Amino acid sequence: MRPLRRLVLAIPALWLFAFFLAPFALVAKISVSRPLVAQPPYEPVFSLADGWQGLWDKLSRLTLDAYALVFSDDLYLDAYLSSLRLAAIATLLTLLIGFPLAHAMTRAPRQWRTALVLLAIAPFWTSFLIRIYAWIMILKDEGLLNHALLSLGLIHAPLSIFATEAAVLIGIVYSYLPFMVLPLYTALEKQDPALLEAAADLGATPLRAFWRITCPLAWPGIFAGLLLVFIPAVGEFVIPDLLGGSDTLMIGRSLWNEFFENRDWPAASAVAIVLLAILIVPLVLHERQQVKERAA
Amino acid sequence: MKRGLQPFHLAVLALGFGFLYVPIALLVLYSFNASRLVTVWGGFSTHWYEALLGNEALLASAFVSLRVALVSSVLATILGTMAAFALVRFGRFSGRTLFAGALYAPLVMPEVIIGLSLLLLFVGLGIDRGFWTIVAGHTTLGLCFVTVVVQARLATFDRSLEEAAMDLGATPLATFRAVTLPLIAPAMLAGCLLAFTLSLDDFVIASFTSGPGSTTLPMRIYAQVRLGVTPEVNAISTLLIGFVGFILLGAAAINRLRKPQGSG
Numbered sequence: 175m176r177p178l179r180r181l182v183l184a185i186p187a188l189w190l191f192a193f194f195l196a197p198f199a200l201v202a203k204i205s206v207s208r209p210l211v212a213q214p215p216y217e218p219v220f221s222l223a224d225g226w227q228g229l230w231d232k233l234s235r236l237t238l239d240a241y242a243l244v245f246s247d248d249l250y251l252d253a254y255l256s257s258l259r260l261a262a263i264a265t266l267l268t269l270l271i272g273f274p275l276a277h278a279m280t281r282a283p284r285q286w287r288t289a290l291v292l293l294a295i296a297p298f299w300t301s302f303l304i305r306i307y308a309w310i311m312i313l314k315d316e317g318l319l320n321h322a323l324l325s326l327g328l329i330h331a332p333l334s335i336f337a338t339e340a341a342v343l344i345g346i347v348y349s350y351l352p353f354m355v356l357p358l359y360t361a362l363e364k365q366d367p368a369l370l371e372a373a374a375d376l377g378a379t380p381l382r383a384f385w386r387i388t389c390p391l392a393w394p395g396i397f398a399g400l401l402l403v404f405i406p407a408v409g410e411f412v413i414p415d416l417l418g419g420s421d422t423l424m425i426g427r428s429l430w431n432e433f434f435e436n437r438d439w440p441a442a443s444a445v446a447i448v449l450l451a452i453l454i455v456p457l458v459l460h461e462r463q464q465v466k467e468r469a470a
Numbered sequence: 471m472k473r474g475l476q477p478f479h480l481a482v483l484a485l486g487f488g489f490l491y492v493p494i495a496l497l498v499l500y501s502f503n504a505s506r507l508v509t510v511w512g513g514f515s516t517h518w519y520e521a522l523l524g525n526e527a528l529l530a531s532a533f534v535s536l537r538v539a540l541v542s543s544v545l546a547t548i549l550g551t552m553a554a555f556a557l558v559r560f561g562r563f564s565g566r567t568l569f570a571g572a573l574y575a576p577l578v579m580p581e582v583i584i585g586l587s588l589l590l591l592f593v594g595l596g597i598d599r600g601f602w603t604i605v606a607g608h609t610t611l612g613l614c615f616v617t618v619v620v621q622a623r624l625a626t627f628d629r630s631l632e633e634a635a636m637d638l639g640a641t642p643l644a645t646f647r648a649v650t651l652p653l654i655a656p657a658m659l660a661g662c663l664l665a666f667t668l669s670l671d672d673f674v675i676a677s678f679t680s681g682p683g684s685t686t687l688p689m690r691i692y693a694q695v696r697l698g699v700t701p702e703v704n705a706i707s708t709l710l711i712g713f714v715g716f717i718l719l720g721a722a723a724i725n726r727l728r729k730p731q732g733s734g
Contacts, residue, residue: 200591
């Protein structure tokens with residue numbers, strides 16, 4: 175490789191190594207340290223001055239206590255399971271809403287489509303926090319939704335949606351919908367309408383044609399959308415923290431509390447490592463799909 | 471079988487986009503509410519915007535956020551463009567899979583994990599957290615998004631244009647400046663804007679990587695939101711949405727102005 179080329183590759187590669195890859199080694203290391211009331215709040219701290227003997231002493235002080243805590247405390251187990259459950263439900267709901275929307279977008283006149291795509295992505299450019307805040311305003315017991323329903327006489331007592339799992343689901347579906355709509359639209363837009371006409375000519379009902387032709391051809395888009403929503407949703411912190419109740423368990427929130435409130439860094443690191451281990455399969459699938467897509 | 475937009479599709483579009491935009495519209499509308507109670511419309515007022523001007527802590531954090539977003543988006547654009555070139559132009563180099571993996575993973579990685587790992591890095595290295603540590607975090611996230619955007623442009627790039635310039639005697643550097651850069655500039659600008667708004671909006675990574683005196687705007691907004699729904703938050707949110715919208719429209723206008731030149 176020519177020197178200039180080498181530089182063009184080396185600079186971003188070094189940056190990613192320093193600020194994305196290497197830090198994971200540190201998370202792994204601190205997850206096997208002991209919590210301490212000190213600065214930094216864990217031990218042992220390795221240093222070049224230790225020498226071989228010192229290094230050996232410190233290595234022997236490493237411990238799996240934090241993992242024992244994570245696996246023995248029901249609170250963590252419940253938080254992992256509940257995160258996976260909520261993320262899975264929310265991802266399916268996003269697909270159920272996103273698919274008809276993306277499908278309708280492909281049926282719009284050609285000159286509208288660019289505008290519709292821009293409209294679908296635009297919420298991504300507005301702050302996540304602000305969009306969640308908008309839902310607090312709507313869903314609160316004395317919020318806009320209850321106010322509207324009460325004054326229309328549709329309900330007689332306010333609905334309690336805020337601070338429940340339902341509110342968290344609404345928040346995830348709302349925040350991640352653009353990530354579902356975009357890959358679905360891209361996959362559906364590429365489909366040749368002649369295929370559906372051919373199916374109709376051969377006597378397939380529209381429903382059957384949809385099921386046997388549209389869906390299988392849209393699968394890459396569906397798959398991409400599912401991964402793009404599910405993976406970040408499992409580790410979501412802001413949505414359960416702001417829209418969920420105190421009993422809404424999600425692992426991102428447990429990690430945050432362990433870190434910022436209990437100041438137990440080894441436990442927070444162990445929670446992060448186990449979360450990564452859970453997400454490794456969908457993450458690898460996402461990587462492979464990205465590589466395939468970018469190579470195409 | 472009928473093609474095109476049927477009433478059913480129109481209804482789906484209306485419901486879908488209604489779901490996406492009604493909450494934002496309500497948020498903006500109620501920032502002009504004279505009443506402090508969010509659900510009661512007490513008449514039109516710009517009172518809450520005036521109150522913002524007197525809130526020095528909020529203005530200071532907005533300034534921090536802007537500076538972080540500016541610096542990190544420029545860095546992310548440079549690094550992301552380089553990474554995109556490496557992925558598209560360098561063929562199969564050793565470590566390419568790891569490199570591509572490290573570029574695509576942050577797109578979906580839960581932010582709490584990225585934030586925690588960065589914080590442990592800075593503590594481990596004994597670096598005081600503040601402005602530059604937030605910049606480092608946001609640059610890392612932003613560069614991945616820039617790479618995806620610029621990579622898409624480079625992949626459809628007609629390389630015969632570069633070859634023609636070289637055949638006419640241009641040096642590689644002159645070719646890059648006169649041919650390559652103008653053609654990928656719109657993608658770089660789009661990526662830069664994406665990195666800028668991601669940085670401006672980020673709360674989780676900033677919380678982990680910030681230190682005393684470098685509280686960003688989303689951190690300030692979060693603290694206020696936890697206390698409850700207030701018209702001030704609506705007002706600051708509206709300003710932020712307006713600001714980002716203004717930048718996006720500006721960028722679209724610049725691209726439109728450039729086009730006749732480029733194609734002529």
